[in-house]
Every structure is written in structure tokens, then in C-alpha cells.
Amino acid sequence: QKEVEQNSGPLSVPEGAIASLNCTYSDRGSQSFFWYRQYSGKSPELIMFIYSNGDKEDGRFTAQLNKASQYVSLLIRDSQPSDSATYLCAVQPSGGYQKVTFGIGTKLQVIP
Amino acid sequence: GAVVSQHPSRVICKSGTSVKIECRSLDFQATTMFWYRQFPKQSLMLMATSNEGSKATYEQGVEKDKFLINHASLTLSTLTVTSAHPEDSSFYICSATRQGADTGELFFGEGSRLTVL
Numbered sequence: 001q002k003e004v005e006q007n008s009g010p011l012s013v014p015e016g017a018i019a020s021l022n023c024t025y026s027d028r029g030s031q032s033f034f035w036y037r038q039y040s041g042k043s044p045e046l047i048m049f050i051y052s053n054g055d056k057e058d059g060r061f062t063a064q065l066n067k068a069s070q071y072v073s074l075l076i077r078d079s080q081p082s083d084s085a086t087y088l089c090a091v092q093p094s095g096g097y098q099k100v101t102f103g104i105g106t107k108l109q110v111i112p
Numbered sequence: 113g114a115v116v117s118q119h120p121s122r123v124i125c126k127s128g129t130s131v132k133i134e135c136r137s138l139d140f141q142a143t144t145m146f147w148y149r150q151f152p153k154q155s156l157m158l159m160a161t162s163n164e165g166s167k168a169t170y171e172q173g174v175e176k177d178k179f180l181i182n183h184a185s186l187t188l189s190t191l192t193v194t195s196a197h198p199e200d201s202s203f204y205i206c207s208a209t210r211q212g213a214d215t216g217e218l219f220f221g222e223g224s225r226l227t228v229l
Contacts, residue, residue, distance in 0.1 A: 008153075034217070043118075043205050043220040044156070088155065090218075099146075100218065104155040 004091050006103035014111050019076040021106050023089030026070070032092035033065055033072045037085045038105065044088055048074065079110045114140045116208050118221025125196055126229055133191045133224045135206030141186040142208035146218065147179075150203045162189045186211065196228045 003026045013019045021035075032051050036044035050056045050063040050072065062075040072091075076083055086105040093099060115138040125131050135145055144163050148156040160181050162168045168181035180192040189208075193200055203225050207218040 041203075041223075041225075043223045044218075045220065046217055049217060099158070099161065101158075102156045 004089055004101050004103035006089050006106050008104050009107040010109050011106055012109045012111055013079050015079060015081060017079050019079045019083065019108055019110070021074040021076070021087050021089075021108065023072045023074075023091075023103055024070055025072070025089075025091045025101075027091065027093055028067075028070060030067075030070075030091045030093055032100075033063070034090040034092070034100065035061075035063060035072075035074045036088040036090060036102075038088055039085045047087070076108075079108075081110045081112050084108055084110045114208075114210055114219040116142075116206065116219045116221040118206055118224055120224055121222055122225045122227075124227045124229065127197055128195055130192055130194045131196055131226060133193075133204055133206070133226075135189045135191070135208070135221050137187045137208050137210075137219070140208075140219075141211040142189075143186070143211040145183060145189040145206055145208045147181060147189075147191050148205045148207065150205060150223075156205065159191075193226065196226070198228045201226055201228045 005024045034049045035047040037047050038044040048063045050065045056063045060077045064073045086107045088105040089103040090100045117136045119134045147159045150156050158171050159174045160168045160170045162181050162183040164183050164186050170176045183189040205223040206221040
């Protein structure tokens, strides 16, 4: 069974620190990887996507992908209280780009 | 950015009644729309994949006769929960991919919270 695993948390970090969110996946042939942010009671919104091994930076966010280890992470620099949310890792399977599998999400709490 | 609108955002109904939820892509044509269900503190679970003009593809364990999906146009998909029961109470979220897009990015609706009494 295809799985995407995340630690549900909560992960607590002080304001201004770096938050590190991790995700592993079981389908070695997965092609694309997405990080979504979901505030309580709201729908997910896309933070970043990454396709290639290595790092991808966008503002305070950096996504890291290691396909050999089947590992993808999201780093949030200078964490703000407004970053407090659940972060969902989503993996797109091989053979197509339509259907994605979501992890359970990691709840991040940024302490002022 | 692409906008997906979902309506209603909240609905409360009596057990045994049917509820229809609409999902519209406002500024793009959606090749495919997806319906997810999310229970508290759980991840999004894909219920079905909906392609315009064809029958929806349901995930294992999802009753197609209970969760009716209609995708009549490239901008509208509807989910009807028939004969709803309290265990159907959940957060239902639709998402869409943009026609012609190279990425698998999903654009999510605002979600519909269903409470069945």
C-alpha cells in the first residue's frame, strides 16, 4: 500500500527559530512532492512543490528532496506565530500527475 | 491564482436526508476534480476522482450509490450525500487540477462541513 508518513506532532518552536518538518514515502517511483498548509477548519493551501533531488527555496521556505532515501522535508526559517498550522506532505505517484496521497500532517506551533 | 469555490461551507441536516455540495472552478477549466473527506485529526482521504462528462472513479470502500458525483461541465462538480447518517458528518473538500497544467498542483475549495443530526 502506498503510504506517506509524517509525525503528527505537535512540533513546537520558538518564534524566529527554524522549523523542520519531515515526510517519508513508500512508493519509490513517486515523481512529485507537495507541501500544503492547513489552518484549523480550513482547506489546504499549497506552500511548495519539488520534483528534483536537492533543495528548493521560496522566501522563508525550503523544500528538500532525497529520492534515494524517499524523504522530503520542509524548513521554515524565522518562524512566525502565523505559521502555526498543520503541514501536509503530498506525494504524486509514478505514471501520472493526477492522484496524490496525503500524509496525516504535522501540527506546528510557533511560540511567541 | 486559480480559484475553486465550494458551497455550502456548512450544512446541518437530519438523518436520512440528502445533501448536495457544489464545487466550481471560477477562473480556469478543471480537467479533473477530486473529492476528499477529512475527519478530525486525520488526513485527507480521497473519495473519488471526477472527470467532466464521464463517470466518477471511486476509491475502495467508498459507496458510489451513497456519494453521487456529477461533473457536468469543466467548471462544476457536485457531490450528493444521499440518506445521510451521523457517521457521514465530516469535512468534505473538493480540489481541481487545471486543464493543460504541467504540474499536479491541486487547487482546493474552501471545504464543506457536514453535520448530520
